[in-house]
Amino acid sequence: xxxxxxxxxxxxxxxxxxxxxxxxxxxxxxxxxxxxxxxxxxxxxxxxxxxxxxxxxxxxxxxxxxxxxxxxxxxxxxxxxxxxxxxxxxxxxxxxxxxxxxxxxxxxxxxxxxxxxxxxxxxxxxxxxxxxxxxxxxxxxxxxxxxxxxxxxxxxxxxx
Numbered sequence: 511x512x513x514x515x516x517x518x519x520x521x522x523x524x525x526x527x528x529x530x531x532x533x534x535x536x537x538x539x540x541x542x543x544x545x546x547x548x549x550x551x552x553x554x555x556x557x558x559x560x561x562x563x564x565x566x567x568x569x570x571x572x573x574x575x576x577x578x579x580x581x582x583x584x585x586x587x588x589x590x591x592x593x594x595x596x597x598x599x600x601x602x603x604x605x606x607x608x609x610x611x612x613x614x615x616x617x618x619x620x621x622x623x624x625x626x627x628x629x630x631x632x633x634x635x636x637x638x639x640x641x642x643x644x645x646x647x648x649x650x651x652x653x654x655x656x657x658x659x660x661x662x663x664x665x666x667x668x669x670x
Contacts, residue, residue: 543599551596554653
């Protein structure tokens with residue numbers, strides 16, 4: 511029996527989720543974020559140190575506010591980012607938020623290779639992502655994060 515990597519499955523299925531037993535595995539989580547401002551609260555409960563794990567977030571249109579910078583694409587690395595982070599997001603129009611797991615080997619960021627994938631559990635405004643990096647066999651405990659979407663009271667919708 512040939513064992514195909516998650517990356518090979520995703521490539522064959524053009525990025526669509528994979529059914530793995532009773533679990534649905536995603537290469538990337540994607541959601542629509544309504545116009546305006548929201549807070550994104552991210553809590554990391556597990557983050558394997560070798561290789562260093564990370565969570566990549568990309569929003570279009572719109573920006574994240576990080577250290578007084580406006581960014582549309584960020585990476586939260588487990589070795590340099592606090593376990594609990596609150597990000598402000600702002601967009602003048604409905605935006606698409608994409609989230610996926612990454613890992614670093616020798617200072618080079620990797621994603622979507624080997625057995626990389628995520629289990630996504632959604633409960634109301636909160637997500638739990640259980641991520642497998644692309645190294646070795648499938649292990650959905652390489653990086654585990656909870657993400658909560660909280661609207662702010664300022665709904666001006668300004669696109670900073």
